[in-house]
Amino acid sequence: MKKVLFASTALLATASMASAEIKFSGYGRFGIGYLEDRSGAVTNITVTTTTSGVINVGTGTAVVDTDDVILISRFRLNIDGIVETDSGVEFSARVRLQADENAGNGEAGEAQLSGARFTVQYGGLRVDAGNVSGAFDNLANYYGNEPGLENFIGQYSGVNYDFLAFSSTGAGSNAVFFQYAVGDFAFGASYDTATGAINGDKIDLDRWDVSATYTFNNITAAIAYGETDAGVDGLDDPSLLVFTLGADFGDFSGTLFVADDNTEIDLTDGTAWGISAAYNVGSALTLTAAYGDGNADGDTEQYGIGAIYDLGGGASLQGGIGNSDCDICEDSSLRADFGARFNF
Template sequence: MKKVLFATTALIALGSMAAADVRLSGYGRFGLDFNQANDSDYNNGNNPNYNGVSETNITSRLRLQVDMSTETDGGVGFNARFRAQAESRDGSAGGAVFNGARFGVTYGGLIVNVGNIIGAVENAPGLYTTGTRSAGTGIDGMDFMSLPIKGINVDPTSSNFLTPGTTFGWDAYSSTSAGANGVEALYTVGGFTGHVSFSQDNDYGPGVTGEDRLAIMLTYSFGDYYVTGAYQSVDNNPLVYTDVNGRAYDQEDGMYFLAAGADWGQFGAKLAYGSNDVADSWTLEGNMDIGAASNLLAWVNSTDVDGALLDANNESIVGFANAVGQVDGTAFGINYQYDLGGGSTFVAGYAQSAADSNNSQFQAGVYFSF
């Protein structure tokens, strides 16, 4: 990524003079987003899974990132990062917002971050699509249906609104909020990288303890190949489904992810697996370079939801079984990129969600980095 570098001088707390770097970088993206729901009832306002999304929308994002770093005379590095971002997706626009900062300390192969941390599961190689501009399909990721960790998002203000798909029920660097406000350590030596992260929410109210997340990720790269695994343990998750045939389902606790991939130059491939209380899910991905400037990537995801959830008559969450059913089945997608030069890329993508939901998306637009 082409970056604009501003050099300045800072007096750090240890009392020695050091050259401090302040770097500005970012990207812009904009394009056309077409959503087609073949099931007409999916766009019925009386359906608890109604998504309210128009068929054709403009999707866009502008991100400005600021990275600051300095180093002591003893070789200890200090750094910080924050972002400003404005975006519009599926007809919903928001003004520019600043996120929470992440602070880091580095020494040799060790990195310790606090604040808006990366997150161990989020940092696992192979979790997202390989080399695409959105880390998913199309311009904005298209709900990241390729990720093999599936579940149900529940609107905390209303038990009647459910969103099936990728829940992102793990700590990750947030571009629009304070983030996890956690702590993490990463260590790299040779082809091995280990990552441990921890976060703790404040209590939600009297007698309601805040959620704790502990995650670990290990990855090893050798030649053209890599293998990786990640696991997350959660205490006090406020969104545990307790009225499903007498069993409690916690899709964030006991979550794990495994992946193996390879890059052979013109061709690449990946096989990934994710599991939680709600579903087991596989993703197979392949990509190839076409000439000197184009890349074509395709993926297929197969998700198997716990049968008890599909059959559940869950009175505490309206439409629960119907919503879970929308991720049970096979989804697939294809992404095309053409390098226009100067940090600009033309991107087009198509994604078809799981068989039970019959919902497809198409996007095309331009991404440019600076």
């Protein structure tokens, strides 16, 4: 990703600091999105109610069927502050500014600022604190190749476990993530806490995950395991075990995804699996495809294809078409999009 450096002046604060800088990076995307039987909340519409035989007319908010085709958009700006000491230790912090359309009704959304992530790196060691991504969110080939301008089809669609992830528009979890890479191996782990309730009683939730990755030649294998512990006798702890495999063969690349999604809920508890692929047809055109599912009745099955046409300079035309369904869903949902994306 091409990054535009707005401020690269060395700011010498102490003798131990080698340099300091502010960097801006991100991307924008906009286009047309189609979702079969789209519905969402619409505000400032005429609402008619009857109270004691009296008809009242006013404005309000209601969930109604909206246009299947809407204008889709996203603007994402990463703001990074970076300092490196003379001894080679790098300190950095990131916040993200992001604006998306309202996917339910197509209305424009306001930009929101994320919570801060703080990072210390030295050699192969990295430690994140604050609004961080965990071992699953950082796992190699977890997301694979996602077709569509909005990346709306994924090999991971059968997973329902709630793992730690960076929040682009909120404070996120105040957590810690650790990663160490040496040679062809990489190890990661994260930990965070939250507060919940069972039958009105307040409980503390401990969530943790660990991962290991090994790369040999053109193949990368990765595995991660995580649990959410409520510390309540007789209550089973949800967990997730994921294995991914990715390979690159020149113009073709592919990924394999298998997971034991132990949600402790009958509708979503079970095994999830998926595959994805990308093929570079020529110098500018890449085709993508993905499939994901699970054996539980509530698991989402997704499949679709997409295309990316590179315009050069960090800009591209992207689009895709796919379908989402599940065993207990009344109807499947066809989805498609097309538009432009530019990285900066």
